[in-house]
Amino acid sequence: MNIPFGHQQLHNRYCFEGELELVTALRISSGNASDETDAPFIRTFDKTPYIPGSSLRGAIRSEVERILASVGKATAGLQSCTLFEKDCCAEKARKFLHEFDKDERNQDIHEKNTKNERIAAFxxxxxxxxxxxxxxxxxxxxxxxxxxxxVGMEGKEIPTHVRDGVGIDRDTGAAKDGAKFDYEVIEPVKNSLAFLLKMKAENVTDNDKKLLNLILSLLKHGLHVGGKRAGGLGEIKLREVAKKFYKVTGFEDPNSLWAAITRGKEIHNSIEWKEGVLC
Ligand SMILES: [Zn+2]
Incomplete structure (x- = not known):
């Protein structure tokens, strides 16, 4: 189906939910030292450790970009830019906004209504x-x-550990003589501790479906998040629960959304997601 690109309309919504288990210990620091360690694990206001959505997103995006950049559009059917290319999206956007600002100063006020459309078209x-x-x-x-x-640790304490590290000289990137540094990690608990993945995509096109399948495949096979990745820390993967790695809910077209709303029914229903081949 041909889904119009952008945010202005709501055509479909896919909500993915799964349990991410730790394969290796995980380090995501809060950024503020405590009495116990230089780098405590990040926690919510009620002291629950969690994996920030931004950390997951960054790890997923960079892996997707690395894969697509090396495989190429001809093979993958999908294009990815990299920041080191001259014509990467960030550079194109910078030029577009520069021209856009110039045009806007010359425009009459009524034409400014088209700003969102022009950005979406770009x-x-x-x-x-x-x-x-x-x-x-x-x-x-x-x-x-x-x-x-x-999830999966109700009534039990989530196991954490403070590990010794080495202080790094910011200028040289080398270990600093005599500098001690420690950090807190969450240890894996097989078949018990997991972190609940909640991922939502809207106005999903056929190309987006391919990308989402790539993301799900990476999460099924294992991906690294957080700090000390080079040392093997932070490997997470989707856990198989009742023969499924994740469940998908949502709606696949605006008419079924409208029908659900007008009949007072649940708007998010179970969706049979087709993994299929990536391309
Ligand atoms: Zn790009």
Whole structure:
């Protein structure tokens, strides 16, 4: 189906939910030292450790970009820009906004109503497939990833550990003589501790479906998030629950959304998601 690009209309919504288990210990620091450690694990106001949606999103996006950049559009059927290219999306957006500002100063007030349409038209034509879904400096993301809270440990304490590290000299990147640094990690608890993944995509096109399948595949096979990745920390993967790695709910067209609303029914229903081949 041909879904109009952008945010202005609401055509479909897919909500993915799954449990991310830890394969290795996870380090995501809060940024503020405590009495116990230099780098405590990030926690909510009620002291529950969690994986920030932004950390998941960053790890997923960079892996998707690396894969697509190396495979290429001809093979993957999807395009990704990289920040090191001269004509990456960020650079195109910078030029577009520069021209846009110049035009806008010359325009009469009524024409300014078309601002959103002009930005959407630019995004549809010029941005790569990854920036179209994950967003860019000119265009908001159509993919939301929530903070992942722990599940499966009800009534039990989530095991944490303070590990010794080495202080790093910011100028040279080398270990600093005599500098001690420690950090808190969450340890994996097999078949018990997991973090709840909640990911939502709207106005999903056929290309977005391919990207979402790539994301789900990466999450099924394992992905690294947080700090000390080079040391092997932070490997997470989707856990199989009742023969499924994730469930999908939502609506696939505006008419079924409207029918549900007018009949007072639940607007998010179970969706049979087709993984199929990526391309
Ligand atoms: Zn891009």
């Amino acid at each position: 995004a549809e034509k010029e941005l790569c497939d990854v920036c179209k879904l994950f967003g860019s400096t000119v265009y908001a993301s159509r993919l939301t990833i929530e903070d992942a809270l722990p």
